[in-house]
Amino acid sequence: MRLGGRLAAAIEVLEDIEKRHRPAADVLRDWGLSHRFAGAGDRAAIGNIVYDALRRKRSAAWLFDSDTPRALGFGALVLEWSETPESLNAAIDGDKFAPEPLSQDEARALTSRALTEAPDATRADCPDWCAPLLEETYGDGWVAEGHGLSQRPPLDLRVNTLKADRGRVLAELLGTGAEASPLAPQGIRIPPIAGHGRHPNVQAEPAFQKGWFEVQDEGSQVAAQLAGAEPGMQVLDYCAGAGGKTLALSASMENRGQIFAYDSEKTRLAPIFDRIRRSDNRNIQVVARLPELSALENQMDLVLIDAPCTGSGTWRRRPDAKWRLTQKQLDVRIAEQTAILDAAKAFVKPGGKIAYITCSVFQPENAGQVEAFLARNEDFEPLDHRALWDGSFPGKAGKARIDEGRGVSLSPAGSGTDGFYFAALSRKT
Numbered sequence: 001m002r003l004g005g006r007l008a009a010a011i012e013v014l015e016d017i018e019k020r021h022r023p024a025a026d027v028l029r030d031w032g033l034s035h036r037f038a039g040a041g042d043r044a045a046i047g048n049i050v051y052d053a054l055r056r057k058r059s060a061a062w063l064f065d066s067d068t069p070r071a072l073g074f075g076a077l078v079l080e081w082s083e084t085p086e087s088l089n090a091a092i093d094g095d096k097f098a099p100e101p102l103s104q105d106e107a108r109a110l111t112s113r114a115l116t117e118a119p120d121a122t123r124a125d126c127p128d129w130c131a132p133l134l135e136e137t138y139g140d141g142w143v144a145e146g147h148g149l150s151q152r153p154p155l156d157l158r159v160n161t162l163k164a165d166r167g168r169v170l171a172e173l174l175g176t177g178a179e180a181s182p183l184a185p186q187g188i189r190i191p192p193i194a195g196h197g198r199h200p201n202v203q204a205e206p207a208f209q210k211g212w213f214e215v216q217d218e219g220s221q222v223a224a225q226l227a228g229a230e231p232g233m234q235v236l237d238y239c240a241g242a243g244g245k246t247l248a249l250s251a252s253m254e255n256r257g258q259i260f261a262y263d264s265e266k267t268r269l270a271p272i273f274d275r276i277r278r279s280d281n282r283n284i285q286v287v288a289r290l291p292e293l294s295a296l297e298n299q300m301d302l303v304l305i306d307a308p309c310t311g312s313g314t315w316r317r318r319p320d321a322k323w324r325l326t327q328k329q330l331d332v333r334i335a336e337q338t339a340i341l342d343a344a345k346a347f348v349k350p351g352g353k354i355a356y357i358t359c360s361v362f363q364p365e366n367a368g369q370v371e372a373f374l375a376r377n378e379d380f381e382p383l384d385h386r387a388l389w390d391g392s393f394p395g396k397a398g399k400a401r402i403d404e405g406r407g408v409s410l411s412p413a414g415s416g417t418d419g420f421y422f423a424a425l426s427r428k429t
């Protein structure tokens with residue numbers, strides 16, 4: 001397929017996403033199944049246009065003066081693929097699978113406006129109702145942070161130190177663009193790929209099959225490291241899900257001590273079994289029923305709460321979620337986080353700690369939760385987060401926003417990671 005056919009397919013997919021309110025990944029998968037003639041390169045390029053259009057939706061709509069799927073598709077190519085109205089019309093010319101070329105009015109709209117003049121929420125590419133939330137977190141820098149959340153993400157890997165080291169995995173991935181991550185000591189990064197390119201399928205690598213590495217955003221790796229799991233500890237991962245953090249904790253603990261991996265949703269836990277086998281983790285017990293945790297009350301050195309959240313820190317990877325999110329969903333997540341914090345604290349032993357993590361950049365899910373928890377629970381106190389950061393990531397002081405008593409925040413613009421929040425709260429003895 002040429003660019004015009006790929007663009008037409010992307011517009012079709014964007015129409016479906018809008019009409020049926022379906023996740024982009026599902027619509028793209030269905031499109032691929034019903035267009036088997038399209039090769040892997042075509043599908044990757046179509047996916048890139050769709051995701052770029054969703055990331056930069058408001059900018060594209062503002063430039064085009066229209067928010068139709070056609071405007072978003074063309075807008076993505078102008079904003080993110082270095083195309084111009086002229087180059088696009090030249091590429092489309094004579095391609096019977098391409099959309100209609102840009103009209104004179106459309107081409108004029110695209111070139112007569114400068115994004116620097118657009119309203120703030122447009123430049124931040126976020127819904128209007130989220131603008132005050134970003135501003136609350138980032139102050140004057142909120143538009144740049146919103147823009148950071150609208151860029152293509154890298155592909156991040158975590159080396160499993162139970163089976164390999166970073167040098168060995170880097171050697172295995174030679175030629176893929178893989179390099180040592182800027183922050184996480186066991187991290188490997190393959191930078192974002194421009195235009196129609198796509199990241200290599202690292203899960204097909206023998207090194208992945210052998211359990212030498214996992215796919216994990218660097219922010220998630222950093223949060224797991226800040227939790228400070230050490231060999232011999234008793235740890236409860238209260239929202240373990242598919243086990244991304246559990247596996248990282250297990251490697252930090254060198255397979256010594258015990259991790260109880262619990263999640264209220266059995267189906268979310270399901271992938272953890274394969275991952276444990278592949279990674280050779282031998283200190284993880286998966287617990288799918290809450291009553292089975294009762295023997296652990298007051299026993300844990302560390303209770304990790306990787307809380308359900310809006311996921312606003314992961315908008316780079318799931319830009320469609322940005323436009324589906326509602327205030328009501330945010331309120332539901334906040335209530336869940338409060339309930340989970342209150343339930344999980346029972347497992348912390350005196351002198352032990354809670355590590356509270358979200359992949360959200362909204363204060364009410366982050367420092368707001370921590371402040372309210374500390375106000376309700378005088379027997380808990382925050383760790384000194386600046387000392388914790390400096391001890392864990394020496395020389396990287398500028399790579400996180402740190403509120404000594406309330407937590408550590410990471411973001412694409414500030415840290416080069418997804419948006420993450422981390423707070424450590426210790427139970428007084």
Ligand SMILES: C[S@@+](CC[C@H](N)C(=O)[O-])C[C@H]1O[C@@H](n2cnc3c(N)ncnc32)[C@H](O)[C@@H]1O
Binds near residue numbers: 246265306308
């Ligand atoms: C952010 S995800 C966890 C991701 C996982 N820790 C990882 O690193 O791959 C949040 C998890 O919390 C779980 N959850 C939601 N409500 C819960 C509750 N009341 N108790 C325990 N887990 C809960 C969800 O099922 C979901 O798997």
